[in-house]
Amino acid sequence: MSNIIDGKAVSAQVKQRIKEETAKLKEQGIDIGLAVVIVGDDPASKVYVRNKKKACEEVGFNSYEYALPAETTEQELLDLVNKLNADDKVNGILVQLPLPKHLDDKVIINNILPEKDVDAFHPVNVGKIMIGDYNFLPCTPAGVMELIASTGTEIQGKECVVIGRSNIVGKPMAMLLLHKSGTVTICHSKTKNLKEVASRADILVAAVGKPKIITADYIKEGAVVIDVGMDRDENGKLCGDVDFENCKDKAGFITPVPGGVGPMTIAMLMQNTLTAAKVKNGLMDNTVEQEVDTKERTVFNKLFLHT
Ligand code: NAP
16 A cells, blocks of 8 residues: 655645745745736636635735736737836746747746746756756646655655656656656657556656556556646546556555645745745845755755755
């Protein structure tokens, strides 16, 4: 019987930590603000934005929501981004993706100031993650790292397999595991023998977007299995990339969907916003030194616990 990783509980701990720190900053006259921009009426995006707003309230941030119509032009959106870049009350800017088809995600993201890019999607922040010299960790992979840490599993020297190579999940995920000295393999739709590769993993992260494609024969006995997928099964019910019922007895630790990675993503967004406010107010260096060789959770200690 595996241990089920409770993403809600871990995210509540992270948010509590942020709340306490935010209250202390408030005493020093520092208010923290997150601007969330949504364009159009995508129902899933609306839910994400609502949850982000709720999380801001929980930790004591000001949230500024900008809901723009689907026909918003690129220039109008850029004007808003520039306005938020210049707004001292705004520490973090998040433009909810996907944008309507006529808007180019890249153009918009590239115009967010890197120091306010709390999603860590700007090329400057992506590059910093690559060289291990970062402030912001991309929210979902950062959340996964917290979940792995919560199991007490040491990453160093472990076989880590990431399935999926997207810019927002798979690639940064692999990089964070590599920074922690895991031996990392990245799989994708062209990978041959996925089952064989995946079942070598001590730590398996699935970020594919295909309901329940990972069954027990893809996992090693006792592995840590993290399911990033947010999919719908044949009945329209929310599920992950991992067939939870089929895998739960074989895995050592496993995340459920919902209640695993999802809540962590928002908690990490709050963490990045706090970090942005601290950097702006000179309470934190604007880079985080990478220490890959120590056993302790150095990067996360610095970023999340004591910064
Ligand atoms: P994506 O951009 O569509 O990337 C999916 C990746 O999976 C691609 O690299 C693709 O390979 C690979 N892939 C597709 N079919 C495969 C197969 N049969 N075998 C092996 N690899 C395969 O998706 P994403 O944005 O990374 O998101 C992945 C999942 O995570 C989705 O379900 C999404 O909803 C979820 N998600 C959850 C959160 C959260 O907070 N919980 C956050 C973000 C995303 P190619 O590159 O070769 O096409």
